[in-house]
Amino acid sequence: MSAAALPESIRVIVRDWLNANHVLFVGRDENVLVDAGHMTHVDETLRLVREQLAGRPLHRLVNTHCHSDHMGGNAAVARTFGCPVWIPEDEAPLVRAWDGRGLWLDYAGQQAERFEFDAVIRPGDTLRMGDADWVVLAAPGHDMGALMFWHEATRVLISGDALWETGFGIVLPGPGWRERLQAARETLHAIRALDPRLVIPGHGKPFATVDAAIERCLSRVAAFEADETKLARHVMKVMFVFTLLERGGMGEDALVAFLGSVPLYAEYDAAWFGLGAAGLADLLLGDLVRSGAVVRDGGRLRAG
Numbered sequence: 001m002s003a004a005a006l007p008e009s010i011r012v013i014v015r016d017w018l019n020a021n022h023v024l025f026v027g028r029d030e031n032v033l034v035d036a037g038h039m040t041h042v043d044e045t046l047r048l049v050r051e052q053l054a055g056r057p058l059h060r061l062v063n064t065h066c067h068s069d070h071m072g073g074n075a076a077v078a079r080t081f082g083c084p085v086w087i088p089e090d091e092a093p094l095v096r097a098w099d100g101r102g103l104w105l106d107y108a109g110q111q112a113e114r115f116e117f118d119a120v121i122r123p124g125d126t127l128r129m130g131d132a133d134w135v136v137l138a139a140p141g142h143d144m145g146a147l148m149f150w151h152e153a154t155r156v157l158i159s160g161d162a163l164w165e166t167g168f169g170i171v172l173p174g175p176g177w178r179e180r181l182q183a184a185r186e187t188l189h190a191i192r193a194l195d196p197r198l199v200i201p202g203h204g205k206p207f208a209t210v211d212a213a214i215e216r217c218l219s220r221v222a223a224f225e226a227d228e229t230k231l232a233r234h235v236m237k238v239m240f241v242f243t244l245l246e247r248g249g250m251g252e253d254a255l256v257a258f259l260g261s262v263p264l265y266a267e268y269d270a271a272w273f274g275l276g277a278a279g280l281a282d283l284l285l286g287d288l289v290r291s292g293a294v295v296r297d298g299g300r301l302r303a304g
Helices: 039-053 074-081 089-097 177-194 210-225 228-247 252-261 263-273 276-291
Strands: 010-013 022-026 031-034 060-062 085-088 119-121 126-129 132-138 147-151 156-160 198-201 294-297 300-303
Touching (some): 039 074, 156 177, 210 228, 228 276, 252 263, 276 294
Parallel strands (some): 085 119, 156 198
16 A cells, blocks of 8 residues: 555645654544644644645644654644644643653753643544544553554554654663663564554655564664663764754854753763763764764754
């Protein structure tokens, strides 16, 4: 099955690495949106969703998990369309308390507009979306409360950040890191057991080469299990590139102060590197510029 062969009731709006993809279900009785993207580009999100709705109402917004690239636009979407918000049950305490560490917000130098939720969803629930029943599946690893949505008849999986064609969402080092990596592995094996024809990921285009994608991810899990320091270095690089996308770049002269002010970098430096903010800046920037993930541009750093 190709993305083009999806039923007309399923509209996949492919975004980028700052904004998660949106999956819009247009049904006879109800229209449902999965994931609202980041707050930074929420005007574009609203435009794209309105375009696909073509004057229809939006009845519900559902999140695969509650990181800023998936839920940052929740408040604006709910405000604009007057729709209730449903989130994974295990994320509810974090959202209710607006836990900046648990939601990876100020802890990781990220931001999202605070929102209220109306209901929770659990593994094993069935959601009616696009005139079809989708089973809710647990997808721990990247986010231990994350969920996926599975349609048995067409074997289509909405995977969130549990599986992309090119990888999967970062798994944090620190206490419980091996359990989180093992959970990510078990989620990948669970996806393989489903034998999906098509995966609609949180980032990137829908894809059918599922086995190859799973193998790439399992190899990465094994590599990180062998070296927690490598995992910490990877997470810092991904988080920093995300910040550059979120902010539209950063002055190179602001980098040391930024790394020194964000708890995640300070904690990781203290635990694994001992370089101080300036040394950590040299380490990360060296890696990221070399790989092309960050570009120096007239005294500014921007995501490559």
